[in-house]
Amino acid sequence: EGVQPQEYVLIKMEVQQPFPEKLKSLEGKKVFLAAATLRPETMYGQTNCWVLPEGNYGAYEINDTDVFILTERAALNLAYQKLSPVPGKPSCLVKLKGYDLIGLPLKSPLAFNEVIYSLPMLTILTDKGTGIVTSVPSDSPDDYMALHDLISKPALRAKYGVKDEWVLPFKVIPIINIPEFGDKSAETVCTNLQIKSQNDKDKLAEAKKLTYLKGFTEGTMLVGEYKGKKVQEAKPLIKAQLLDSGLGVLYSE
């Protein structure tokens, strides 16, 4: 972590009924996987959610109605932000492993896909954000490669109990144009750099640098309320919209 606090938007991805056995005790509440993102303007293109199979998570009470699934570390940060029944004290209702979350059907803010599924990503860090990541394969090289791995490796799907219908057909949704990289910048850059898998760390870092900077400075929105506007202009507007509607929450660490 740097000297400056990092400010994320937490995207409230609502778990759809019926709840699996592990979450049955939460019936009657609104339960969300809370994904930390720096790119709220990309939420139209969400295709799935990512969890770390071996990761430790919990279902934390936020207020009378809402429960967030995230890491204990993130729950503590939220509690300091007064997002817990007793300020400073997280209230864990159920302890969970990433494995328990794989395959959950979710409804996520702004996503064109009505229902998206929670899937395994092996490179998630548990000491950053919430340990939950939303997946936008059009614009995030990490997301693109993790999804590519699941699509191209039936053995990987089998290992984590990922059903074919949760990942197939593999549809990347174009949401932002970058002149140099087209409408699916992550796919273009991953192909150009010949990235082999989600574990190809150095090349993925390079791909992220390229797409992140150019997306912000040269990207144009292809969809949504701010279609035709530059990403630079649209980003704060979409962020405000998510926060005002209560579908997103500010989170800093």
Ligand code: A2H
């Ligand atoms: B971003 P920074 Cl479209 N482990 O959101 C691994 N990655 C994590 C994480 C964790 N615990 N928590 C958040 N992230 C991801 C969208 C996105 C993101 C796009 C393009 C680039 C991008 C959709 N995924 O991030 O290290 C989240 O993915 C590129 C950096 O704090 C979050 O924003 O800078 C970003 O990494 C935060 O990473």
